[in-house]
Amino acid sequence: MIDLPFIYDAFVQLCSGIPLTLQLMAVSVASGAVLAIALAAMRLSSWPPLDLLARIYIFIFRGTPLLVQLYLIYYGLSQFPELRKTFLWPFLREAYWCAAFALALNTAAYSAEIIRGGVLSVPAGQIEAARAYGMSGLTLIRRIIAPQALRQMLPGYSNEVILMVKSTALASTITMMEVTGLAAKLISATYRPVEIFIAAGAIYLLLNFIVSRLFKLFEYRLSAAQRQPIYRRAAGENA
Amino acid sequence: MDMLKATGVTLCVALSGFAAGAVFGCLSAAASFSSLRALRALADGYTTILRGIPDLLVIYLFYFGSSAVLSQLGALFGSEGFISAPVILTGALAIGVVSGAYQAEVYRGAVLALSKGEIEAARAYGMPNHLLFRRIILPQATRFAIPGVGNVWQLVLKESALISVVGLIELMRQAQIGAGSTRKPFTFFLTAAVLYLLISFVSGVLFRIAEKRAMRGIRRAV
Numbered sequence: 476m477i478d479l480p481f482i483y484d485a486f487v488q489l490c491s492g493i494p495l496t497l498q499l500m501a502v503s504v505a506s507g508a509v510l511a512i513a514l515a516a517m518r519l520s521s522w523p524p525l526d527l528l529a530r531i532y533i534f535i536f537r538g539t540p541l542l543v544q545l546y547l548i549y550y551g552l553s554q555f556p557e558l559r560k561t562f563l564w565p566f567l568r569e570a571y572w573c574a575a576f577a578l579a580l581n582t583a584a585y586s587a588e589i590i591r592g593g594v595l596s597v598p599a600g601q602i603e604a605a606r607a608y609g610m611s612g613l614t615l616i617r618r619i620i621a622p623q624a625l626r627q628m629l630p631g632y633s634n635e636v637i638l639m640v641k642s643t644a645l646a647s648t649i650t651m652m653e654v655t656g657l658a659a660k661l662i663s664a665t666y667r668p669v670e671i672f673i674a675a676g677a678i679y680l681l682l683n684f685i686v687s688r689l690f691k692l693f694e695y696r697l698s699a700a701q702r703q704p705i706y707r708r709a710a711g712e713n714a
Numbered sequence: 715m716d717m718l719k720a721t722g723v724t725l726c727v728a729l730s731g732f733a734a735g736a737v738f739g740c741l742s743a744a745a746s747f748s749s750l751r752a753l754r755a756l757a758d759g760y761t762t763i764l765r766g767i768p769d770l771l772v773i774y775l776f777y778f779g780s781s782a783v784l785s786q787l788g789a790l791f792g793s794e795g796f797i798s799a800p801v802i803l804t805g806a807l808a809i810g811v812v813s814g815a816y817q818a819e820v821y822r823g824a825v826l827a828l829s830k831g832e833i834e835a836a837r838a839y840g841m842p843n844h845l846l847f848r849r850i851i852l853p854q855a856t857r858f859a860i861p862g863v864g865n866v867w868q869l870v871l872k873e874s875a876l877i878s879v880v881g882l883i884e885l886m887r888q889a890q891i892g893a894g895s896t897r898k899p900f901t902f903f904l905t906a907a908v909l910y911l912l913i914s915f916v917s918g919v920l921f922r923i924a925e926k927r928a929m930r931g932i933r934r935a936v
Contacts, residue, residue, distance in 0.1 A: 534911075535911065538910065539910045540872035542876060543903055546893075550893060550900075551900035553899060641768040644771060655774075666782065668779045672771060
């Protein structure tokens with residue numbers, strides 16, 4: 476029933492979609508992170524209107540399906556012919572940039588809350604102590620808040636990045652030929668959904684496995700202070 | 715007005731997918747506590763795989779796969795040609811299988827959050843397993859599970875939009891149709907977004923009420 480050579484064949488064909496999947500993910504995660512930092516700063520600001528603005532942004536982007544956001548940008552913006560004259564048009568004309576844009580806006584909303592959680596987890600006493608030492612705002616962020624917040628938010632952020640890897644599949648609905656797009660094309664060409672599904676699923680599992688390992692490694696590197704000294708682990712104590 | 719009717723379809727698919735997911739989730743969570751290693755491995759594989767691949771892929775699999783299976787079955791009984799399952803069924807099932815994986819983890823976590831002493835105490839009282847489950851585990855695990863289940867519901871609601879790609883006329887598809895016939899895509903997709911926002915807002919409020927109700931009589935430190 477299951478045809479291994481065919482699965483292998485499909486796997487090889489689908490692999491040509493991996494670069495696009497990874498590119499979409501990398502572009503949107505990177506630009507989403509920048510936006511997320513700005514949003515998190517707004518959420519944490521003491522000026523209420525800024526906080527409110529960020530809250531509304533997060534509420535909207537977390538409360539609506541990514542597919543709606545994607546279609547709003549890709550199909551919806553064409554309703555405004557004025558946009559064609561602006562500098563944005565060369566970007567918004569391309570399905571690629573629309574997908575990257577929608578993914579970035581979406582992930583920024585989720586990541587902002589993760590970053591906020593990380594920042595809030597830094598003990599208030601440390602911040603007070605740093606202030607008492609006369610550290611200025613930027614030094615305080617660089618030396619005290621950022622390193623600790625980064626470590627705290629890594630597990631949550633790795634979830635978000637894995638979600639993004641999966642979300643890139645939605646780009647296939649606006650004509651992008653990444654792994655899922657290729658899979659859908661192959662399915663309708665060969666009409667063997669199960670085998671192709673197995674091949675595509677294996678690719679995503681592999682990608683997500685690598686992402687989660689990388690984050691684990693990064694977390695391990697950043698948490699040197701929390702680790703037990705090697706001699707104690709060698710003595711047979713549980714880490 | 716078609717948009718409102720389509721909202722009904724969205725709610726219907728999301729709810730039935732969610733309910734199916736609750737069944738899969740309970741089964742998988744139960745399997746993960748089983749003393750049989752094979753069952754535990756099965757539950758682990760299910761949650762890992764279904765959470766690791768895109769939902770869109772699962773929807774495609776169910777859509778194309780179900781009609782392939784049905785057509786083969788039909789051929790077995792002598793009918794010729796192509797039989798397809800109703801999209802609403804395969805869609806709800808696809809959502810059910812995916813959300814089941816997420817719900818399984820929520821339920822597993824909720825049961826693990828029970829204090830061990832209570833279970834041991836119930837055993838010491840001589841409670842048989844089903845009584846232990848009904849009196850001790852279920853009431854408390856439900857309470858612990860509510861926030862997680864609320865999250866999964868929001869996910870399911872947003873996943874239901876993906877079924878539009880296989881042609882079910884729910885909110886998203888209806889917006890596409892409207893956008894196509896009026897050439898006002900922004901207006902229609904924005905309306906869809908607002909309706910989704912409304913559903914997720916209302917269900918968020920409902921879950922908060924449910925949590926409050928479940929937490930009554932519990933002393934909280936913070």
